[in-house]
Amino acid sequence: MYKVIVFDAYGTLFDTASVKEKLEEFAGEKSEAVSTLWRHTQLKHTFLRQVMERYITFDDITKQALEYALEVHKVPFTRQDTNQIFEEYLNLKAYKEAPDALKELHKMQKTLSVFSNGNMDMLDPVIENAGISNKLDSIISADSIKQYKPSPASYALILKYYQIKREEILFVSSNTWDVTGAAHFGFDTVWVNRDQSLFDKNGTLPKITVQDLDELVHWLKLN
């Protein structure tokens, strides 16, 4: 039985697409394209910096990726603009079912944790602003060892924090690369597939796939 449920943050608890509204003020009809490229570049740069052994914090990567996405789509911007858009990352909306799902899991005596590539300066505000801080037992950042998921050393932080067996942890993410990394590390994994996407097999498959966090709660009640 799982004692600790660990959630990825961006894309899993928080909807990164919710920056689109703010982006519309600056990028108009290009806001969706900018938002998508921003997220892709942000992820790609974390992976590459991990490979290159050139760590910088996630907030800096996020800002640089935003500048690139705006430049590619020829949206003029000032430093003040990008700071203002970046602030939205501290105000991302939680997925609508997330708060109640976390509450249900708490009732089931599960310990709930967030484990993210975001540094604490990003994680603390977004969790606070989304109103779910009282539903979480811990917030763990890969920044504490200056690494990025999906490195094995990053997932090891969870074991170190809780001092329990791998099989007592259930790892939940909507990011396929994160599910794959956690599964390679030895955790049971849940893929939150909100968009009916295909899992891009890169070595392992998730233990289960759910449409949203409600479905995860349902599955845990049955298992």
Place this chain on the structure above:
Amino acid sequence: MYKVIVFDAYGTLFDTASVKEKLEEFAGEKSEAVSTLWRHTQLKHTFLRQVMERYITFDDITKQALEYALEVHKVPFTRQDTNQIFEEYLNLKAYKEAPDALKELHKMQKTLSVFSNGNMDMLDPVIENAGISNKLDSIISADSIKQYKPSPASYALILKYYQIKREEILFVSSNTWDVTGAAHFGFDTVWVNRDQSLFDKNGTLPKITVQDLDELVHWLKLN
């Protein structure tokens, strides 16, 4: 003065988009979309496998990425089909100016090397089939240490092979992540920007940017 010019293979000497023609037989008008997603997935999976410390060879990654791209675009396929499409990776076309540019560099007494993530089973045939094997002095694969570019250890293979100083090596790639990785490692870099793209700054910039390999030859003659 540079003694050794090191070229990346895929996208730099060989046009990965030239698989599109073969893909058309299977994917029709979706061939361009499949080709793009195939290449993106292939790259993403190399980075992620390097981060996850779960190496498999580049030909296997390439085949898995192809299957994913076909599935996403709902193109039905058999194992025989994917094998046949994969074969095109052994028959990629060299960019049209590449053979003469290499010849010119040879005349300038430069030692010419290819350094790639591809394993030798992929590199040897593509170089042979493109008719440029007699223009290259060495083929180095990151597979020899079971790593992927842009890890620092991978670029170190070039130094180990040639036993010369970093500043005697010029590293040429059309892939921005490769340019960044090589620059972080300490090589002078050339970005071959064939599509008038923007460089996605992830820590460093190329020393120079050229449109194609002819422009590189021209620059080297002047410097």
